[in-house]
Amino acid sequence: MYLPSQFAETRPAQLHRVIQEHSLGMLVTHTAAGLDANHLPFLLDADHGTCGALVAHVARKNTVWQEVADGDEVLVVFRGVQGYISPSWYPGKQDTHRRVPTWNYEVVHAHGTIHVHDDATYVRGVVARLTRQHEASEPRPWKMGDAPSDYIADQLSHIVGIEIRLTHLEGKRKLNQHHETRDREGAIHALEDRGNTGLAEAMRQAATSLHQER
Numbered sequence: 001m002y003l004p005s006q007f008a009e010t011r012p013a014q015l016h017r018v019i020q021e022h023s024l025g026m027l028v029t030h031t032a033a034g035l036d037a038n039h040l041p042f043l044l045d046a047d048h049g050t051c052g053a054l055v056a057h058v059a060r061k062n063t064v065w066q067e068v069a070d071g072d073e074v075l076v077v078f079r080g081v082q083g084y085i086s087p088s089w090y091p092g093k094q095d096t097h098r099r100v101p102t103w104n105y106e107v108v109h110a111h112g113t114i115h116v117h118d119d120a121t122y123v124r125g126v127v128a129r130l131t132r133q134h135e136a137s138e139p140r141p142w143k144m145g146d147a148p149s150d151y152i153a154d155q156l157s158h159i160v161g162i163e164i165r166l167t168h169l170e171g172k173r174k175l176n177q178h179h180e181t182r183d184r185e186g187a188i189h190a191l192e193d194r195g196n197t198g199l200a201e202a203m204r205q206a207a208t209s210l211h212q213e214r
Helices: 012-021 120-135 150-155 181-193 197-213
Strands: 024-031 036-039 043-045 053-059 071-087 104-116 157-174
Touching: 012 024, 012 043, 012 071, 012 157, 036 053, 043 104, 043 120, 053 104, 053 120, 071 157, 071 181, 071 197, 104 197, 120 150, 120 157, 181 197
Parallel strands: none
Antiparallel strands: 024 036, 024 071, 043 053, 053 157, 071 104, 104 157
């Protein structure tokens, strides 16, 4: 990916945050039929190996697990907060009119090797971990034990586990770091007024980090 130095994100904590907060990843594989992409909710295991691992499951009818070989290189893309930025939001535009529209965003490219686990015990563990993560905020979290055991066993038989053993993470956070303070603040306030508070907060945090580094 095109990665100007001012937008490069290398801090593991920030890269992991984007993956954990926006866990629907786009798995890109290169098969005999060409490039393919599947959209899957992933769980990050940050302590696995030297770079961590991603785990997920796919429908047994989804042929992606049969079209890859064990250890094939793959890419998983995670998109964080994002949004359009109007030049009209920059106070500096009123002075010179030398401002243009742009798009701000966070993205993480997770590179690794894929490994298929067509194993009932492994699949049950993946589903249990994903369920605990996404049900944690519910007042009465659902768990697999809430459903009849034969029903769960039947459902699990229709999915296959996959693991991505990460080799490296590449992050980009394009958040107006290269703009002067008043223009950056103008864009942040405009985003907040329009309800895109997530992108506004990410821009504010990026500005704070930039200030601390100087």
